[in-house]
Every structure is written in structure tokens, then in C-alpha cells.
Amino acid sequence: MVRTYRAVSLLGIPFDDNSSFERGPALAPDAVKQVLTSGSLNKGTELGVNLADNPKWFFADNVQFAQDMHFNDAIEQAVAAQLDSGQLVLSLGGDHSVSYPILKAYAKHFPTLNILHIDAHSDLYDSFKGNRFANACPFARVMEDNLCQRLVQIGIRTLNQHQVEQAQKFEVEMVEMRHWPLEQPLTFDGPVYLSLDIDGIDPAFAPGVSHREPGGLTTREVINLIHQIDAPLVGADVVEFNPNRDIDGVTAQVAAKLTKELAGKIIESSLS
Template sequence: MSETTPLDKEPGQANEKDGLSFQPISGFDLPRYAGIPTFMRLPLLGAKDVGIDDVDIGIVGVPWDGGTTNRPGTRHGPRQLRDLSTMIRRIHPTTGARPFETRNIADLGDAPVNPADVADALQRITGFYTDLKQRGITPLSAGGDHLVSYPILKALAADAPVGMIHFDAHTDLFDSYFGGFKYTHGTPFRRAIEDGYLDPKRVVQIGIRGTMYDDEDILWGLEQGVRIIRIEEVDDRGIADVMSEARAIVGDLPTYVSFDIDSIDPAFAPGTGTPETGGLTTREAQRMVRLLDGLNVIGADLVEVSPPFDPSGGTAWVGVSIMFELLCILAGAPGTKRLRPPLGHDK
């Protein structure tokens, strides 16, 4: 039996011959449609598995949409994103980044959730990410609806508020829905600011657009010091100028990145709960994320992929492509645990 048989290279397992190398399985060793899908064909590790404390970046699914107010289905996002992520290869085509060679990266499974109780689900998610923080693992998360960002921030910013660069069609700064309900996918960042997990003067929201109930969310955000950049301003100023301002606002302090798939035009990503026309192209979105390089990013998420509205997987492919861009940023961030020498060339 050769050294590169599928039995040696089953996705979701560490390669024992190489030690805990955390390397993704090459499509030259096992077809990308074969094997058990894990995020980017990486080893799947749980809290009690050997090697968990050697993980630098953990990719986590948060299969929950209990905060959705209109079209549901994002609870199924992580599973479809995992499946489509098997097409991700090792090397970034533009920057040359090789995240799997410089960091130990693993699929850490799904955060625990409760589909029947919002408060309990938020508590379970926070507990999961608190454990990752204590282990020094930087999380890259796949939602789920956008409310999942709140319990993640609650864990990561428990000691001090952080900044945020937020790509979205909506501010998610609303106060409440349906007569005072405070926790929906339209309220996470208002709660995070109020509770001291986000520094509003270091929050930048990019791509905002669409019809509105009123302007209360925007006015409240501006009063707190949030920088809101509508899609028209992105068009007028250009990507490089907008991202230069975003970098200046967050500076070199700890910063979270949240990417809602609906920031991208539904022509490219229709599988989401609240699509808005006139959004970013996929190419524009990739460029914007690449311009986060070198920032002190402590975690990131990609949310609101809803497979029932795009069973073909096209939206999920856009999502995992953005996740790889975010992964490359996290791999180069100064706070991620440790840098290792290259392990070799991709096949």
C-alpha cells in the first residue's frame, strides 16, 4: 500500500505518519468529493482530543438560527459550508499566504446550541468560546444567524472591549423586535456595545444598504461613535480608500471581523435570509478582506448562509471562499499563538 492512500489520508483525522501536522488532505491523495467533510479537509478535534492544545486557529460551526426574524435556515449553514470547503486548497493565489504551513489549524466541530431556547443557546455558545480563549485558540466561526456573533464577542471580549470591522447590508444595531424582544439577528452589536464587549469608537460597518423601518439604528450607532459606511460611499471612494480608513479606526488594538454573506449582492449569494440588492461583488469582497492583513484580529465569523434558499451550494461556496480569506488574515495576525517554519510545498 502506498504512503498516500485514502486510508492514510482520511479527512477529519490527524495524519499519524507526520505527527500532529494539522495539514489538509490534498485532492491528489483523496478526491475532494470523497471522505467525511471537515472544514477545508482539516483534522477534526474535540476538547478532550490529543493535540487540541496545539491548535492555533480553530474553525467552528455554530448551527443555530434562533434569532432569525424572517427567512430561516442558517442553522444548516455550517454543514453545507463544510461540504463546499473541501474545494479550498492550501495556497492563496494572490498573496501567496500558506496558512496551514504557518499555523496549526483544525476543525473543532460545532458549538453546542439549543434550538428551543434563545437564552440557553447564547449561554452554551459563550461557554464554548470561553474555553477556546482559555486555550489560546483563535476562532474562525461559521454561522448560523448573526446573533451568534454576540455570545462569541461576550467570550472573547470578557476582559476588555474590542474593535470590529463589520461587512453587512444591515447595521444589526436595532434595540428590539416584536414588542421588546432584545436578542435577534438584528440586535447583536447593540447588545455588544451596551454590555461593554465592543468599543463603538472602534467599530466600522461597511456595505450598509436597503430599505429601512426607520433610521433609529443608524442614529443610535452614530451617537455611540460607530463609523457607518454605506455601499454608495464604497462606490464613490473606492475599496482601497475605505479600507484605509477602517484600518485607521481600529488601529493596532484587538479587533474582531464579522462578515455577513448578505453584504454580497444576491446575484452572487442568494442563499441568505435577508438579501438586499446593490451589494458587493465577490471580487470586491475578497479585496476588502485582503486589506485587513496585519491587523490585530482576534477572531472572525462568516454568517447568514441559508442552504434552503440555495441548495446548489453556490452561496456556501462564496462563503467558504471568504472564510479562507479570513483564515489567511488570522494566520498573519500578531496575537495568533505561534508561527512555524514552512512544512513544504502544496501538491
Template sequence: MGPVIHLIGLLTDQNSSFARGAALAPPAIRAALWSDRGNLSAQSGLEIGTDVMLKDLGDLPLSDDDCAADDALILRAVTESMEADAIPLLLGGDHAVTHPILDGPLYISVDLHGIDPSEAPGVAHPEPGGLTVREVLSIIAKQRARIVGADIVELNPARDVNDITAIVAAKLVREIAAQMHQNYDHI
């Protein structure tokens, strides 16, 4: 049996350097993840809810104005998740949410700024020439070590076009969760 994966939302963009709005990302990603217009299958054939146990813990009550206090809440939620033998998969928020939790053999952080804006337009800092979604999925699929946690950050729903970036983020949730499941017994 594989791990339980805890989906945890981080409604914060206090460290955004340009356009705020990433704090609105967790609900947008969840809406795309659970939408009837998509599916819950990963490329590997594993399906969320059938093969991969994903438990949505909701959003942390972050203040979005006190970095130290918010970092402590994030760290506590991640620690509690790991102590429950689950794997945290965090939905940001801005990229600074990764800072308090970087530890362990393999932690995956996907900053949506790094994906080409033709495939992920809903970010504050579009990066023409960025990675394609297919390239990111290929990198995730090549991971063989046990994954101790992950985050997907920097979706700005106010800048998204037809929810394209939210759909990309939901796809990344499925693929990372499936890879966590597949790699669970690896040390």
C-alpha cells in the same frame, strides 16, 4: 509558528427574522471547504493544513430555542478556544451569534446578506447592490491588527443555488484564517 484556528459550527437560526435555514449552514460550508472541486489555498499563498493550522471542533449543541443558554455555550466555547491560545472562527447560523462574543482588538464578522445576491444568492434577505466578494476579500486583506476571532453568518442552504454561497463562505474561511495567521504576531 502561527496560531491554531478553531472552526466552530453554530447550528442556530432562532433569531432569523424571515426565512429560517441558517442553522444548516455549518455543514454546507464545511462540505464546500473540504470539497475536491476547490482548494485550500488563500490568495496570499498560505494553505490550510500546511501553513495555517485549522482544527475543526465540530458543532456546538445549541438548543435553538433558548437564546440565553445558547449565548452562554457560544461564549464558553470562544473563551475555551482563546484560553487554549487558539483563535475561534465561527460558522453560523444567524447573525445574532456575534452578540455574545464581541470583544478584543479586531473581530471580523461577515454577514453574507451584505454580499450582492449575484455572488451570494443563498441568504434569507438578498441585498441587490451589496458588496462583491472581491471587495470583501480586499477589506479582509487590508487588516493589520491581530484578529481575535471571526464569524461567517447567514448562509441559508435551502436558498442557495448550486452551492455558490457555501463556496463563497468556504473561500472566506480560508481568507480569514490566512489573515489570522499573518496577523498573529501583531498587537
């Protein structure tokens, strides 16, 4: 059955229980939404999509976490409800562990999904500090469960031998920053989901993260990557922004700008 999607919902996921270093990303969804609604940003995107009063764009309620429900189940059910209702999902995390349950829901709607993952870290640990659902592990779980046909990682600049072996095991296409820029533009055969860890951006542009890793992408380079996706962008998450580590609201503004451009790209490429 061919599904029709009529809108994209901005879904906040205020969850950071799986942060491996510092807590704080649970505060990010509301911080980014505050910037988006403050009037400091024009509602037009660079692709020419106007988000002001746009029926294809709306804010959903944040995911609620009950004590008697595993976080994976709560997130997967919330995302599935949006997809089942005809809404694609652009989510604001939260630590990066939220991507696994999001993609569990997405795989049921998009069985030939491609994932573009922008990050300083590969997040391919089999387990981190005894936690298989840590924010260092989501893409190991994604690949084990065959939730995508292809995983492309860009911005990686810290690897150990275990992560290298995991990437080889799962046949991950990895573009380390030492090999940036790309020699050829990325091409995709089928729908794309983008997982954007804010620490993929150099901390000079986005200091509000728990794991500052110098030598990353510029904000402009990330925006260009979003614009240049040559297939339908059917969903995205923006994760690991930590307002507790931000400086003068700079990273909140960056995250809001990227959220706008992602919304515009999803509307432009995937909604009729």
C-alpha cells in the same frame, strides 16, 4: 498577562432560532465545511498560507445546544473554551445573533477590540418583534456592553430612523453602500474582529441568504477588505448563509472561499 495563541479553530454554530424572517442558517456550518473538505477548493489562500495539514488550523466540533441552557451562554462558553486553550476562533453561523455571545467571550481576552462588520443591515435594533436577541439586534447589545472600542460597518444599504439614531447613539462608523468605495483605506489601532454577514455581498454573487438586498459588495471587494486589514485579525464569524435559499451551491462556494481567506489572514497576522 499577554496571551499567546497558537492556532485558529473553525467552530460551527448551527443556530437560527433568532432569524427574523426565514430559518435555514443553522444548516450553514456543515454545508461550508463540506465544500472546504470536498476537494473542489485548493487549500492555499491568496495570502500564501497553505491550510492543508497546517498545525495552526483545525476544525472544532460544532457548538451543542442543551434545552436547559440559554443560547448565549452555550456559545459564549464554547468560544471561551477555545480562547482559553490558545485557539483563536473563526466561526460559521448561524444567524447573526450568534455574534453577541462570541464577542462577550472575546472582550475578556481583547479589551481594546475593534469590530469590522460587513452587512447589508446595521443590526442595531434595540429590539425586533419583541426580541432583544434577534438577529437584527446583536450590535446594540455589543455596544451597550462596551465589548469593543470601535465599530465600523461597511455595506449598509437599508436603514430606518431608529437604526440611524442607534448608530448616532453608539458612535458607530458606518459606510453606506451609496458612499462606496472608501476614499481612504481603513486603519485600526489594535486587534480586529470581523463579523461577516453573507448578505453584505450583492445577491448576484451570493443568493443563498434570507434577506436579499441588491446593490451590495462584490466577492472581490470583500476579499480585498479582508486582505487590507492593517492590524492583527484575531477572530471572525461568517453568518446568515442560508443553504435553503442557495442556487446551485454558489453561496456555499463563496462562503468557503471567504472562510479560507479569513483563516489565512488570522494565521498570517496573529499567529507566530
